[in-house]
Amino acid sequence: MPRDLEKVISKTIGKSIFNYKMIEENDRILIAVSGGKDSMTLLYDLINRKKSFPIKYEIHAIHIKSDFCKCCEKLNLVSKFEEWNVPYSILDVNILKRLKPGKKMNCYWCSMQRRMELIKYARENNFNKIALGHHLDDIIETLFLNMFYKGEMSTMLPSLKYDKYDITIIRPLALVKESQIIKFAQEKGIANLVCTCVYGKNSKRKEIKKVIKEFAKDDIVKYNIFNSMQNVNGKYML
Numbered sequence: 001m002p003r004d005l006e007k008v009i010s011k012t013i014g015k016s017i018f019n020y021k022m023i024e025e026n027d028r029i030l031i032a033v034s035g036g037k038d039s040m041t042l043l044y045d046l047i048n049r050k051k052s053f054p055i056k057y058e059i060h061a062i063h064i065k066s067d068f069c070k071c072c073e074k075l076n077l078v079s080k081f082e083e084w085n086v087p088y089s090i091l092d093v094n095i096l097k098r099l100k101p102g103k104k105m106n107c108y109w110c111s112m113q114r115r116m117e118l119i120k121y122a123r124e125n126n127f128n129k130i131a132l133g134h135h136l137d138d139i140i141e142t143l144f145l146n147m148f149y150k151g152e153m154s155t156m157l158p159s160l161k162y163d164k165y166d167i168t169i170i171r172p173l174a175l176v177k178e179s180q181i182i183k184f185a186q187e188k189g190i191a192n193l194v195c196t197c198v199y200g201k202n203s204k205r206k207e208i209k210k211v212i213k214e215f216a217k218d219d220i221v222k223y224n225i226f227n228s229m230q231n232v233n234g235k236y237m238l
Helices: 005-019 037-049 071-075 077-083 107-124 136-149 178-188 204-215 219-228
Strands: 027-032 057-066 088-093 129-131 159-161 168-170
Touching (some): 005 037, 027 037, 027 107, 037 178, 057 107, 088 107, 136 178, 136 204, 136 219
Parallel strands (some): 027 129, 057 088, 129 168
16 A cells, blocks of 8 residues: 555544544443444544544444344454453344334344444443444445435435434544455454345445446545535525
8 A cells, every 4th residue: 555544544534533523522432343344443443543532532342243143253253352452242132023024124124223222222321422334435325325215315424413312423434435444454354354144135235336336436536426415506406
């Protein structure tokens, strides 16, 4: 790599944290860790950022172990948490049993079940922030997914304060490209920490990813798409 990738990613995450005021004094941050490259990169950065960050904050890793994806054992996450000296919790959640008769499992529904568990744990244990590992590509893909299949212009926000709960969702990787995370994970030896869910093999998100890959071969295109969501010309919108 022409530049130190770890420094590049750290600087980009720092920009997200500053621009969207993601971390404030004495925040208690619950970090959702699936064991994949994105959440592991996020956890790695927030652990190391604490050492020199001028604002004091606490972090706690949490992994949700579902009945159909035993990632925790497969990826040996507990050993990684202990190696990185980060407090952690493992939650067992039987997601399949929550499905109503006649309903099929899908990625969106599953993610909502996990989100509910995260919020519940955060509220019960006095965490005011939940950090998720969504990156730039995820945000752009969600924009197009909602346009194509819901007929609306919306996406994941870098920072979202719930109206109902005193909890804020933050996405420190919001400006980081997936390609950077893949290379970083390989460099740090966490590229093998991947858990593939059988229900997501043919998802609409994968189709959208292919479309974006075709039209956004130049990185500037992705950043232009992201910036366009903050630069809406209302005069030329319905």
